[in-house]
Amino acid sequence: xxxxxxxxxxxxxxxxxxxxxxxxxDLASVVLHKFTFARELRRVSFYxxxxxxxxxxxxxxxxxxxxxxxMWGRGDLGWHHRFIWPAFGLLVALAVxxxxxxxxxxxxxxCVYLVLMVMASGFIAAAGYFGGELVLGGx
Amino acid sequence: MFNEVEIRAAxxxxxxxxxxxxxxxxxxxxxxxxxxxxxxxxxxxxxxxxVAKGRSLFLQSCSHCHGRDADxxxxxxxxxxxxxxxxxxxxxxQNGIKDEMPxxxxxxNDADVEKIVAYLKTLK
Numbered sequence: 001x002x003x004x005x006x007x008x009x010x011x012x013x014x015x016x017x018x019x020x021x022x023x024x025x026d027l028a029s030v031v032l033h034k035f036t037f038a039r040e041l042r043r044v045s046f047y048x049x050x051x052x053x054x055x056x057x058x059x060x061x062x063x064x065x066x067x068x069x070x071m072w073g074r075g076d077l078g079w080h081h082r083f084i085w086p087a088f089g090l091l092v093a094l095a096v097x098x099x100x101x102x103x104x105x106x107x108x109x110x111c112v113y114l115v116l117m118v119m120a121s122g123f124i125a126a127a128g129y130f131g132g133e134l135v136l137g138g139x
Numbered sequence: 140m141f142n143e144v145e146i147r148a149a150x151x152x153x154x155x156x157x158x159x160x161x162x163x164x165x166x167x168x169x170x171x172x173x174x175x176x177x178x179x180x181x182x183x184x185x186x187x188x189x190v191a192k193g194r195s196l197f198l199q200s201c202s203h204c205h206g207r208d209a210d211x212x213x214x215x216x217x218x219x220x221x222x223x224x225x226x227x228x229x230x231x232x233q234n235g236i237k238d239e240m241p242x243x244x245x246x247x248n249d250a251d252v253e254k255i256v257a258y259l260k261t262l263k
């Protein structure tokens with residue numbers, strides 16, 4: 001018997017932390033663009049979003065197994081899913097886009113990318129909150 | 140505004156995202172169907188798991204007042220041989236009883252309350 005509850009708990013923190021970290025590095029690289037390390041920050045954020053997307057597959061698979069394939073649900077589980085599916089879709093799209101574009105980003109492209117990164121971070125943070133509520137309870 | 144590489148990458152990213160979500164939902168749906176069939180084959184083990192989880196939740200939140208074996212405590216009555224329906228039990232757990240018992244609506248969702256009720260129904 002695979003302990004999906006423990007596996008999901010362990011796996012799910014990687015994409016959350018890495019996505020938030022990647023978004024923070026991207027925003028910092030824009031704010032601190034005059035410094036030479038801004039380029040390194042962008043490189044770190046690139047690897048962050050790439051590993052986050054890969055890790056999210058494990059988190060999603062373990063989550064589906066944990067809920068017996070219930071992709072929606074009610075209450076906190078429903079809210080967890082309402083946020084996690086847009087976050088997962090956005091995360092995959094952003095990672096693929098970044099992988100192809102690399103550093104050949106225009107100003108407009110960077111702006112749209114950052115807005116979507118902030119949105120994905122919000123979605124994944126909210127999904128993480130409701131996931132925590134499922135485990136720890138609301139009271 | 141956007142360069143050519145970005146536009147091509149956006150199209151690829153959109154297609155990749157749609158494909159991944161489609162595979163996820165189709166896979167999840169198949170798993171859901173498969174587990175549904177398993178549940179029909181093993182109704183007793185499913186309900187046993189529900190009752191076991193219900194007892195675990197009961198021990199976490201109810202046993203302080205109602206006793207570990209639900210046979211009553213100083214401040215709360217015994218829950219053995221309850222003569223009320225499952226729907227009534229759900230209502231009491233979710234809404235509480237004024238000045239006597241707190242509401243657990245925020246702490247437990249519908250599925251959790253269902254587990255607690257399943258456990259309470261087994262008490263004799």
